[in-house]
Amino acid sequence: MKIKKFLSVLLISAVVMIPSASAFAEENVQLSEFSPASVGVGDSESTAISLILNGEGGVLGGVTYDLFIQNGTEQDWFKWTNTTTGYVRANALIGGFPGNGPTRAAVIIKKDGYGDTGPIYVDQANTSERQNFANLVIAPGSTVYVRVDSPNNPNMSQYHFVFFALPL
Ligand SMILES: [Ca+2]
Numbered sequence: 001m002k003i004k005k006f007l008s009v010l011l012i013s014a015v016v017m018i019p020s021a022s023a024f025a026e027e028n029v030q031l032s033e034f035s036p037a038s039v040g041v042g043d044s045e046s047t048a049i050s051l052i053l054n055g056e057g058g059v060l061g062g063v064t065y066d067l068f069i070q071n072g073t074e075q076d077w078f079k080w081t082n083t084t085t086g087y088v089r090a091n092a093l094i095g096g097f098p099g100n101g102p103t104r105a106a107v108i109i110k111k112d113g114y115g116d117t118g119p120i121y122v123d124q125a126n127t128s129e130r131q132n133f134a135n136l137v138i139a140p141g142s143t144v145y146v147r148v149d150s151p152n153n154p155n156m157s158q159y160h161f162v163f164f165a166l167p168l
Pocket of ligand 1: 040041042043074075076077
């Protein structure tokens, strides 16, 4: 656990120097950099990391993480709930940045009483390429889960994670 935390700090230091936010400049989202304070967090849906965005109330705007999956069984879960009264366009981007290893990202959208989408993957799942879930239209009261893992990969895998949500 200690070595993971240490490596996390190193990886964050390395990624901060990369002009990674430029791809999103056109979205006019000012992304905030978040440094995880502990490891072993967000390992399941019930302990998913709540995404606090950098806009008013923490509900809209963006956030970025630099984390890593420790082995083939670890998972990182994130969640964001549309607590606004309107539809929101959400985007999630995982991996594809320099130094990133193979990961598999899934998006699951849930709303009480309406079931869920089940995990949605993109073609780049299980690669080091960027996995981009763009233009997800999220109804009020719905929760977006993002689950990142790296199955069949015994090695540590770094990934950059960007999430933002804007009114439609
Ligand atoms: Ca985890």
